[in-house]
Amino acid sequence: DAKTTQPNSMESNEEEPVHLPCNHSTISGTDYIHWYRQLPSQGPEYVIHGLTSNVNNRMASLAIAEDRKSSTLILHRATLRDAAVYYCILSWRKTSYDKVIFGPGTSLSVIP
Amino acid sequence: DAGVIQSPRHEVTEMGQEVTLRCKPISGHDYLFWYRQTMMRGLELLIYFNNNVPIDDSGMPEDRFSAKMPNASFSTLKIQPSEPRDSAVYFCASSFRPGGNEKLFFGSGTQLSVL
Numbered sequence: 001d002a003k004t005t006q007p008n009s010m011e012s013n014e015e016e017p018v019h020l021p022c023n024h025s026t027i028s029g030t031d032y033i034h035w036y037r038q039l040p041s042q043g044p045e046y047v048i049h050g051l052t053s054n055v056n057n058r059m060a061s062l063a064i065a066e067d068r069k070s071s072t073l074i075l076h077r078a079t080l081r082d083a084a085v086y087y088c089i090l091s092w093r094k095t096s097y098d099k100v101i102f103g104p105g106t107s108l109s110v111i112p
Numbered sequence: 113d114a115g116v117i118q119s120p121r122h123e124v125t126e127m128g129q130e131v132t133l134r135c136k137p138i139s140g141h142d143y144l145f146w147y148r149q150t151m152m153r154g155l156e157l158l159i160y161f162n163n164n165v166p167i168d169d170s171g172m173p174e175d176r177f178s179a180k181m182p183n184a185s186f187s188t189l190k191i192q193p194s195e196p197r198d199s200a201v202y203f204c205a206s207s208f209r210p211g212g213n214e215k216l217f218f219g220s221g222t223q224l225s226v227l
Contacts, residue, residue, distance in 0.1 A: 032213065100157065
């Protein structure tokens with residue numbers, strides 16, 4: 001299974017942008033890059049995903065490197081509610097449901 | 113849409129007792145996943161189903177664990193007999209169909225404590 005590498009933890013000040021990096025040097029051509037986050041005492045929730053191009057939605061932006069070996073999740077203005085564990089995972093291939101493996105993720109702390 | 117519904121929210125039991133966790137996936141979703149989360153091992157995939165059929169159960173820790181999906185709207189994860197090391201949060205998730213564009217939707221989890 002293709003794996004991802006993320007920093008264990010990061011800190012951000014409230015209302016400042018946050019850039020959460022993810023390395024996935026063994027990504028294959030059909031792997032999508034997905035980000036989930038897990039708030040305290042809740043199940044993981046979907047944040048954003050992409051294949052090759054940068055993506056934006058109401059929650060965040062995803063910047064994907066040209067060689068697709070790394071990506072960055074961007075929270076434009078961190079709020080206290082964004083304190084969570086953020087997981088970067090490579091999603092299932094089109095023809096079969098590969099295992100969706102969650103790594104340790106990045107624990108984001110937001111400082112008021 | 114009510115989302116993925118898990119019950120109970122919390123379960124406290126004694127070692128040796130049978131434990132049954134329940135999950136109702138989102139209507140129309142063809143895939144259902146059971147995950148376990150602990151501080152030491154993080155989120156582990158235990159088993160997943162497609163159209164009620166188990167596809168991969170290689171993550172099930174041992175024979176004490178079993179999972180069933182009798183119909184498209186209900187799944188159970190059973191531990192018999194339970195042991196203290198089974199204490200964890202168990203999550204159920206569902207999704208519509210395979211493909212990189214699909215999202216996983218998680219339930220709120222069941223916090224299991226085995227004394």
